[in-house]
Amino acid sequence: MKYSRIFGTGSYLPPKTTTNADLEKLVDTSDQWIMERTGIRSRHISEGLLATTDMAIIAAERALTDAAIDKNAIGLIVVATTTPDVIFPSTATRVQHALGLDTTECPAFDVAAACAGFIYALDIADQYIRNGSVKYALVVSSESVTRVVDWQDRATCILFGDGAGAVVLGADEKAGICANHLHANGAYADMLGVTGNMYGSKQEPIRIKMRGNEVFKIAVNKLGAIVEEVLLKNNLDKSAIDWLVPHQANLRIISATARKLNMSMDKVILTIEDQGNTSAASVPLALDIGIRDGRIKRGDLLLLEAFGAGMAWGASLIRY
Numbered sequence: 001m002k003y004s005r006i007f008g009t010g011s012y013l014p015p016k017t018t019t020n021a022d023l024e025k026l027v028d029t030s031d032q033w034i035m036e037r038t039g040i041r042s043r044h045i046s047e048g049l050l051a052t053t054d055m056a057i058i059a060a061e062r063a064l065t066d067a068a069i070d071k072n073a074i075g076l077i078v079v080a081t082t083t084p085d086v087i088f089p090s091t092a093t094r095v096q097h098a099l100g101l102d103t104t105e106c107p108a109f110d111v112a113a114a115c116a117g118f119i120y121a122l123d124i125a126d127q128y129i130r131n132g133s134v135k136y137a138l139v140v141s142s143e144s145v146t147r148v149v150d151w152q153d154r155a156t157c158i159l160f161g162d163g164a165g166a167v168v169l170g171a172d173e174k175a176g177i178c179a180n181h182l183h184a185n186g187a188y189a190d191m192l193g194v195t196g197n198m199y200g201s202k203q204e205p206i207r208i209k210m211r212g213n214e215v216f217k218i219a220v221n222k223l224g225a226i227v228e229e230v231l232l233k234n235n236l237d238k239s240a241i242d243w244l245v246p247h248q249a250n251l252r253i254i255s256a257t258a259r260k261l262n263m264s265m266d267k268v269i270l271t272i273e274d275q276g277n278t279s280a281a282s283v284p285l286a287l288d289i290g291i292r293d294g295r296i297k298r299g300d301l302l303l304l305e306a307f308g309a310g311m312a313w314g315a316s317l318i319r320y
C-alpha cells in the first residue's frame with residue numbers, strides 16, 4: 001500500500017474549565033497578560049477518575065464511529081501520552097480492552113514524545129500500514145497535563161489543559177500521509193520537564209518546570225526549519241498547503257510558523273484560546289475540530305506540526 005489515509009477522527013475534552021479569571025485568583029497574573037503572551041483564555045481540566053485512559057477511550061470510540069469500519073480490523077493501537085494514569089500497563093492496552101479489541105490481541109503500546117507525541121505515533125502507525133503489516137491502525141493522544149502542573153507557578157500553570165484526540169488510519173492506494181519528518185535533540189532536555197521522579201529517589205512531587213523564554217525561541221526556530229524541510233524534501237511551494245494544523249503551545253509561535261508559510265491565520269486551525277496546550281493531544285484535537293466543522297475537506301493538503309519536551313519535534317504532510 002502506498003499511503004495511510006485518515007479514515008476517521010474523534011476527540012474529547014473534559015467538561016470542567018478554568019478561565020484566566022480563575023487563575024487571577026491563584027497567582028499574580030492577568031487575563032490581559034495571558035492573552036497577549038499566549039493567546040489562551042480558558043482550558044479544560046480532567047478531574048477525579050476521568051483522566052488519561054478514559055479520555056483516550058472516548059476519543060478512540062468517536063474516531064472508530066467516524067471511520068465506519070469494522071473495529072476488529074484494527075491491527076495496531078498506538079497511544080501518545082506523557083501523562084499516563086500509571087507507569088504500566090500501557091494506556092494503549094487499556095484502550096484495546098475497553099474497545100473490545102482484546103479478542104483480536106492486536107499489538108498496543110504507548111509512545112512518549114511529549115507535545116510531539118502524536119506526530120511520532122502517526123509516523124509509527126504509517127510505517128506499519130505502508131509496509132503491509134496492518135490494514136488499519138488506531139492512533140490516540142491523551143493527556144492530563146494539569147495533574148502535573150504547579151498551580152503556584154504563574155509561568156507554567158496558565159499554559160496547560162487536558163484532552164484527547166484520535167485518528168483511524170487505513171491503507172489506501174490514492175492518498176494519505178505523504179511524509180513525516182521527525183527530530184529530537186537531548187541537549188535541550190533540561191529546559192522543559194518535570195521535577196521529582198517516579199521512583200522516589202528525589203522526594204519532590206512531579207511538577208512541570210520550564211525555561212519558557214528559551215523554549216519559545218528554540219520552538220520558533222525549529223518549527224520554522226522543519227516547515228522549510230517539508231517543503232524542500234517534498235518539492236512543494238508554500239501555496240500548496242491548504243491547512244496548518246499546529247501544536248497549540250503559544251499563539252505567537254503558531255503565528256511565526258504561519259508567517260514562514262506565507263499563510264493567513266484563517267488557514268490555521270486554532271484551538272489554543274479555549275483549550276491551551278494539551279501536549280500530544282493538541283494536534284488531533286485541532287484536526288478533529290477542523291474536519292468536523294467542515295473547514296478541512298477531502299483532498300486538502302494538511303501540514304501538522306508539533307514541538308515539545310525532549311526537545312522532540314516533527315511534522316506530517318497529509319493529503320486528507
Ligand SMILES: CC(C)(COP(=O)(O)OP(=O)(O)OC[C@H]1O[C@@H](n2cnc3c(N)ncnc32)[C@H](O)[C@@H]1OP(=O)(O)O)[C@@H](O)C(=O)NCCC(=O)NCCS
Pocket residue numbers: 028029030033034037038115154155156158192212213214215216219249250253277279307308309
Ligand atoms: C511561557 C511564556 C508564555 C512566557 O512568555 P515570555 O514572553 O517568554 O515571558 P518571560 O518568561 O520572558 O517573562 C516575562 C515577564 O513576565 C512574567 N510572567 C511570567 N508568567 C506570568 C504570568 N502568568 N502573568 C504575569 N506575568 C508573568 C515573568 O516573571 C517576567 O517578569 P520579569 O520581566 O519581571 O522578570 C512563553 O515563553 C512561552 O510560551 N514559551 C514556550 C512554551 C512552549 O512552547 N512550550 C513547549 C511546548 S510544550
